[in-house]
Amino acid sequence: MDDGSPTVWERAEPPPRTAPTPLSRAAIVAAAIALADEGGLDAVSLRKVGAALSAGPMRLYGFVDSKDELLDLMADAVQGEIGVPAGEWRVALTALAEATRAAVLRHEWFADLMGGRPRLGPNRLAVLEGSLAAVLPAFPAVDDARHVLWTVHAYVAGAVRAEVGERRAARRTGVDKPAWEAAHGSYLRRTLATGRFPMIERFVAEGTDGDPAAVFAAGLTAVLDGLAAQRR
Incomplete structure (x- = not known):
């Protein structure tokens, strides 16, 4: 209350x-x-x-x-760095997602504040207002627009947390991702040779480990394509 x-x-x-x-x-x-x-x-x-x-x-x-209020202020300051999205819904949400990822890579701690209850500071409200202004013309039902924004936010939050988690693991252990994969390569090859995991074997053999920015962009495109198909 x-x-x-x-x-x-x-x-x-x-x-x-x-x-x-x-x-x-x-x-x-x-x-x-x-x-x-x-x-x-x-x-x-x-x-x-x-x-x-x-x-x-x-x-x-x-x-x-309190510290909680300080965290609210810190998070809202980063929202100010992200900026207000504008334009057609896909353009606006793509810009918002990329700006959010860039902000998280500058301030890794921000990833830890992306879940839970919203922090409704003035910068956050401005970002939300711009997002709704872009999405509502394409998805006029408020619940549909909320679903679109939640889906994109969930993808971005999950993707950046995974990326930040890898960076933190590399710093903590002193072992980067290529070195970690090389260290576990023999075990994985022996395990896949048993034939028990054919889908994983195909995934390893045919997949490419792209640049994190490209991987993020490809995932975002898939999410937006799905939302566009739902709209149609």
Whole structure:
């Protein structure tokens, strides 16, 4: 139930202070994003952000009430980087998907915030408004438009999480994907030689391991083709 309490985007910031360190929500969010880019979301806390800004954590509570609010602000800042899609529905959703992937590759932690309840900051609402403006003319029923947006979002979220997961695994183990595949190649060849997995054998023999951007684009095209066919 809505209790009428203002959100972090609606609350005014405290009056500016010249000493000991000037603060603003924008500065707090920028510092938090820098920490997350370096060490992931576990590296973000009000104490650590305060230290990065040479300010005590209690001063930050005048700007944000909790880490959850700070994460909302961080996610909305990235939505601002993604930008508002425009144009015909396929053009708009393709641009949105590619911009989202690019933002996630700059800020891997953002992939961890893509699920769950929506974070309805002003930038996110602007992206949603632009998305609906592009999709509703082609899918006039609101539930159909919601299905289209949810389907594209689900594909993008799953694809970028898989890509980020591979990057993280390579950093954690020091073994990149080609090296990992080479290390497991002998085992896989022996296993496939048993004849128990003919579909996997064909998949390995005939498949190509393309550039991640090309793989992402091909998957997105398949999703949009399916949605277009449903529309027809």
